[in-house]
Amino acid sequence: MKGMSSKIALTVAAIAFSGAVANAQTLTSVATVSVSATVTASLAATNGGNLNFPAVIQGGSGSTILASASGAGKVNIVGANNQGITITATTLPSTLAGPSSSTIGIGTYQYCYSQNNTNTACSPTAIANAGTITGQALSGTGNGYLWIGATLAAPAASQTVGSYSANMTITVTAP
């Protein structure tokens, strides 16, 4: 009988131990989500220098600045490394506006494009208003440079004296 009590006591202890394990059990659950985004590389074009013609004289000759010359207009382009770009000459004016609604003609535009910040080795290529330049890319560090040259028409003998100007608009897109 005493032996039987012992067995019962052992059984009770076993139950108590079993319950303790269940309460101390660590439960863990893990879930994973995806993190995602679609990146559009930045692309920016800024004015790197205006196209300034030297002074011309009434009844005198016109003036030409080549895109490979130091006085050419310049556009600085930055974007992703090696990114392909399309350049559009959105607006190339045909006249410059001067005092008292007077104008003077401008045309025969040409350009140079380089991944390096120098235009001296360039042979300018003609471009018209709304013309596009395709097949170009930014450099391995994401830079590109565009120079624009043009020819200013010869002023008339009665050309109003003063300053003449107009804006060019260049658009750069990633194809």
Added chain:
Amino acid sequence: MFTLMRSRLAVFALLLLAAPAVRAQSPSTLRVNVLRQLEFGSLIGGVDAPMAPADSKATALFEIIGRAGATVQLTFTLPAEMIGEGGGRVGLAFGSQSAAYSVNESNVDNIAFDPRAPFALKLPANGRVVVMIGGVARPSRQLISGRYTGTLSLSVTSQ
């Protein structure tokens, strides 16, 4: 006397058989479900994109279901970046307010917490809490356009 003793032994034997059954049910009392993935959407190179846990419909959303009143510990495994198809990387950052939890799955009652460290909370009477997490995506200006992805995990532990 002997009959009585046999009867007691039979009762204990039944208890012992019942105990494993109780333990087998325990794991089902804690579960984490994914309700929504973390989607930063369209990013512009060079422009950081912060996403607070409650101010967007694109934050990751988890649902924790467990025993009412249980204290659970949340531990995130946070990615440092998303990787693009071409190998480019978009940096990710998480701060002290990047995660939040809500007992009503609402933007009104959510409580912010820092996902960078383990965080403990008590499950409400219905045993369900919704956890949301945002962060900041930091695409560099030099990134190539395309899709960038990573993974983020939430581990929930209860004792």
